[in-house]
Amino acid sequence: MAPPVAQTITDPSSVTDFVISKSHGVRGLSEMGLKALPKQYIQPLEERITTMNVVATTNPGEYIPIIDMSNSDDPKVAEAICNAAEKWGFFQLVNHGVPIEVLENVKEATHRFFELPAEKKTKYSVEHSASKNVRFGTSFSPHAEKALEWKDWLSLFYVSEDEASAFWPPACKAEVLEYMKKTDILTKQILEMLMKRLNVKELDQEKEHLLMGSKRINLNCYPVCPNPELTVGVGRHSDVSTLTILLQDHIGGLYIRGTDKKSWVHVPPVKGSLVINIGDALQIMSNGRYKSIEHRVAANGCKNRISVPIFVNPRPSDLIVPLPEVLASGEKAVYKQVLYSDYVKHFFRKAHDGKGTIDFAKA
């Protein structure tokens, strides 16, 4: 049971205790029917998402491409994917081969997990989780952030079927595993297309491990927020993955940096689609040809939004560096060699800072 409202919102340390230490998350605050945003969540003016710098459109596909994968052998599909990866760093796929039922099931399982009472979810918090690879948390990095984000999450790093079976929450385990397995063919197809343009002819075992040797699946929950205009769901960041396969629900709120590097473009929910974006690891390996684009998520005043990204990554022990095939023509390396786990730790250690993370790998 949630404690009485007055007890939790009158002083800031009790908000932190309730949301973070007691694992109620922002969902707990939201369910109490809180009337005003606690001050820890108030973002500086420049981080708030207003209509001012958002590109207006009513036509999905006008900006961020929506690509039909029905005829995935048609060279036009590969061309559209590679062009989108170079220009936007984001695209949406329809008729991608992942059964709609699998997507619906994982969305339902995500709601089921976040609806659990705090005493069940706290079993997966950093303090209590039986596995380092399973973590329930809130905001991004609460101890490093000046202003918190209006978001709760469950993060699952896939190691093996046995580990998942033993430690992932029963409320969502089967559905998340199925979603992860059913996206594997699509992931390989996309990577093969992207690699061909970089003169990598074949996705052999070694390349496959380097590009997709580890996976992290996050379940994100953005509960109804009392003052959405004052805060954010997720602050400006780029993903540190090779590729991210993102399932969003019908609510919307994801914005990406436009090609002018100033404006923000909405990624409109498209029924049955998957959003794909390039991560920092692939920006580095392609020597900057494919773009890992800054993005962020608005908070919502009326609805609980969920999303489920699969971060497809190198393995923690991999060294990432511009691919030899890309540099073969004499192009100068823009990035130096970094150990992937060092790169990820650098990302997790600080608050979100837009495109700042990749400076860690600048040559």
Ligand SMILES: CC(C)(COP(=O)(O)OP(=O)(O)OC[C@H]1O[C@@H](n2cnc3c(N)ncnc32)[C@H](O)[C@@H]1OP(=O)(O)O)[C@@H](O)C(=O)NCCC(=O)NCCSC(=O)/C=C/c1ccc(O)cc1
């Ligand atoms: C370095 C890892 C992540 C953990 O290594 P570990 O040896 O088990 O280390 P720790 O468990 O001690 O965690 C190291 C640090 O990372 C933090 N961390 C450990 N998982 C987590 C976790 N899911 N969440 C947020 N901190 C964590 C953790 O709190 C800790 O911080 P600190 O206590 O300050 O040292 C290791 O698994 C690794 O190299 N994994 C490679 C694959 C991988 O996870 N790639 C990241 C894909 S995620 C991505 O692209 C975007 C994610 C994202 C997420 C949220 C957003 O808002 C936006 C974007």
Ligand SMILES: O=C(O)CCC(=O)C(=O)O
């Ligand atoms: O919720 C979303 O639409 C995107 C979330 C995101 O950017 C992330 O988890 O890295």
Ligand SMILES: [Fe+2]
């Ligand atoms: Fe992201």
